[in-house]
Amino acid sequence: xxxxxxxxxxxxxxxxxxxxxxxxxxxxxxxxxxxxxxxxxxxxxxxxxxxxxxxxxxxxxxxxxxxxxxxxxxxxxxxxxxxxxxxxxxxxxxxxxxxxxxxxxxxxxxxxxxxxxxxxxxxxxxxxxxxxxxxxxxxxxxxx
Amino acid sequence: xxxxxxxxxxxxxxxxxxxxxxxxxxxxxxxxxxxxxxxxxxxxxxxxxxxxxxxxxxxxxxxxxxxxxxxxxxxxxxxxxxxxxxxxxxxxxxxxxxxxxxxxxxxxxxxxxxxxxxxxxxxxxxxxxxxxxxxxxxxxxxxxxxxxxxxxxxxxxxxxxxxxxxxxxxxxxxxxxxxxxxxxxxxxxxxxxxxxxxxxxxxxxxxxxxxxxxxxxxxxxxxxxxxxxxxxxxxxxxxxxxxxxxxxxxxxxxxxxxxxxxxxxxxxxxxxxxxxxxxxxxxxxxxxxxxxxxxxxxxxxxxxxxxxxxxxxxxxxxxxxxxxxxxxxxxxxxxxxxxxxxxxxxxxxxxxxxxxxxxxxxxxxxxxxxxxxxxxxxxxxxxxxxxxxxxxxxxxxxxxxxxxx
Numbered sequence: 001x002x003x004x005x006x007x008x009x010x011x012x013x014x015x016x017x018x019x020x021x022x023x024x025x026x027x028x029x030x031x032x033x034x035x036x037x038x039x040x041x042x043x044x045x046x047x048x049x050x051x052x053x054x055x056x057x058x059x060x061x062x063x064x065x066x067x068x069x070x071x072x073x074x075x076x077x078x079x080x081x082x083x084x085x086x087x088x089x090x091x092x093x094x095x096x097x098x099x100x101x102x103x104x105x106x107x108x109x110x111x112x113x114x115x116x117x118x119x120x121x122x123x124x125x126x127x128x129x130x131x132x133x134x135x136x137x138x139x140x141x142x143x144x
Numbered sequence: 145x146x147x148x149x150x151x152x153x154x155x156x157x158x159x160x161x162x163x164x165x166x167x168x169x170x171x172x173x174x175x176x177x178x179x180x181x182x183x184x185x186x187x188x189x190x191x192x193x194x195x196x197x198x199x200x201x202x203x204x205x206x207x208x209x210x211x212x213x214x215x216x217x218x219x220x221x222x223x224x225x226x227x228x229x230x231x232x233x234x235x236x237x238x239x240x241x242x243x244x245x246x247x248x249x250x251x252x253x254x255x256x257x258x259x260x261x262x263x264x265x266x267x268x269x270x271x272x273x274x275x276x277x278x279x280x281x282x283x284x285x286x287x288x289x290x291x292x293x294x295x296x297x298x299x300x301x302x303x304x305x306x307x308x309x310x311x312x313x314x315x316x317x318x319x320x321x322x323x324x325x326x327x328x329x330x331x332x333x334x335x336x337x338x339x340x341x342x343x344x345x346x347x348x349x350x351x352x353x354x355x356x357x358x359x360x361x362x363x364x365x366x367x368x369x370x371x372x373x374x375x376x377x378x379x380x381x382x383x384x385x386x387x388x389x390x391x392x393x394x395x396x397x398x399x400x401x402x403x404x405x406x407x408x409x410x411x412x413x414x415x416x417x418x419x420x421x422x423x424x425x426x427x428x429x430x431x432x433x434x435x436x437x438x439x440x441x442x443x444x445x446x447x448x449x450x451x452x453x454x455x456x457x458x459x460x461x462x463x464x465x466x467x468x469x470x471x472x473x474x475x476x477x478x479x480x481x482x483x484x485x486x487x488x489x490x491x492x493x494x495x496x497x498x499x500x501x502x503x504x505x506x507x508x509x510x511x512x513x514x515x516x517x518x519x520x521x522x523x524x525x526x527x528x529x530x531x532x533x534x535x536x537x538x539x540x541x542x543x544x545x546x547x548x549x
Contacts, residue, residue, distance in 0.1 A: 003459070008459075011456070011459055011460075014527060017526070017527045019532065031529065031545075033545065034545035035490070035491035035494070035530060035540060035545070036489070036490035036491055036494075036545075037490075037494075038453055038479070038490075038494035039453065040529050040530060040545070041529070042529035042532075057527075058527050058528060058529040058532055059527060059528070059529065060451060060452070060453055060528045060529055060530045060531075061453050061456065062453055062455040062456050062459075063455060063456050063459040065453075065456075066456055066527070
């Protein structure tokens with residue numbers, strides 16, 4: 001399969017790879033996908049007021065999945081939460097020229113954005129309601 | 145060293161210069177139709193085809209009269225399975241095969257099921273092997289054919305063909321083996337191995353694409369086939385169609401080289417494969433071998449790299465040509481059915497890479513590939529959320545993933 005130049009560029013020079021401290025109250029973390037399906041995206045945002053000031057990702061997945069999440073972090077920085085919620089997977093498809101078999105990668109990136117925002121909002125709500133911010137930050141549940 | 149490096153010899157192989165040289169006169173000078181009986185053009189073509197038949201028979205311990213030319217292994221498999229099922233329908237309608245077979249076998253079996261046959265799909269063990277006792281247990285009085293591959297195209301595992309053949313012979317069931325990956329790599333002898341039908345393909349053994357052969361046993365027992373291609377009655381009526389003379393000459397020469405160079409070439413490929421495996425395992429942790437540790441093709445290495453997805457890894461080593469069991473490299477979006485049948489976890493199936501080493505692979509190329517691979521795996525693990533979790537001591541098996549599809 002031939003990759004678009006933009007996918008190759010993001011794959012070879014991914015933007016914003018890394019991790020933010022998921023225990024922090026101003027950081028929202030979204031983890032979507034599953035290893036069995038061949039892709040897992042972790043996307044994190046750091047928010048000041050209602051504006052995203054930093055974004056990081058880590059992705060297990062094909063080149064298009066890596067590129068979709070890399071592009072998402074690039075777009076998220078500087079956006080308000082409301083603007084970020086408006087990002088659509090179709091915009092990612094268009095920007096990266098993803099072929100039809102790779103559309104699910106863009107869907108996953110949109111899901112990751114939404115999950116990170118939801119996590120941040122949930123934390124903010126919890127912060128106001130209770131006084132224990134550190135635990136239960138994960139958007140995934142651990143069975144013990 | 146020339147880039148890109150080809151390490152996908154189980155997919156196909158380049159035509160050996162000696163094979164090409166043997167073929168060339170048959171395109172324009174010796175262009176006769178092997179079925180033309182009335183002139184020298186036809187006689188010469190027929191003579192060359194019969195010489196190729198001898199070369200092919202010699203490579204598998206058969207007699208030249210038992211070789212039927214086809215367009216490749218897929219056609220030979222279709223002819224063997226459908227031809228036997230149709231011819232022996234009065235004896236029964238049951239076939240035995242395995243879940244790790246090539247799609248050419250599995251899809252032909254599905255077709256036969258639609259026509260009223262019953263097929264038992266044996267489950268291979270974790271190394272992709274089928275045990276002779278599984279075959280014995282599956283054979284019934286109405287079983288007309290057992291179809292099991294000699295060597296698996298993805299993970300390289302060798303089935304115990306001689307023992308399986310002995311079981312089939314004892315119970316009076318015909319035995320077909322897909323030896324596409326085995327011929328020229330491991331010794332094949334249809335007599336000692338009790339094989340009744342066998343297919344092989346030229347392009348896997350440094351011959352041209354588009355030509356292959358089916359071995360059909362002529363005595364003890366004599367195997368009969370219903371033709372699946374009707375026409376001029378070529379190939380003893382089993383496969384009509386004008387013979388692909390240049391291709392057949394190439395297949396013959398390729399088989400001769402495969403036979404005469406098998407021992408030396410296998411040893412060389414095995415050494416390079418072991419070197420590649422040792423380097424990767426020494427320099428990277430969390431690597432799993434797929435397939436059997438010793439009963440495998442000398443030039444095959446199939447590895448899964450934890451926390452890294454196969455297609456992204458292939459992108460990371462873009463000047464090394466390999467293939468992956470990952471869904472993302474196939475049109476179907478399904479990960480390899482072979483790894484699935486072996487119960488390799490779906491996550492590891494997505495992380496698998498097949499390295500195929502062959503006649504023209506050099507040690508320098510293997511070292512280049514190992515360097516590139518180690519670098520790419522390390523880079524991708526640094527950006528893998530799964531690796532991060534594992535480093536934190538989280539057992540990935542205990543996570544309930546969200547948003548999977």
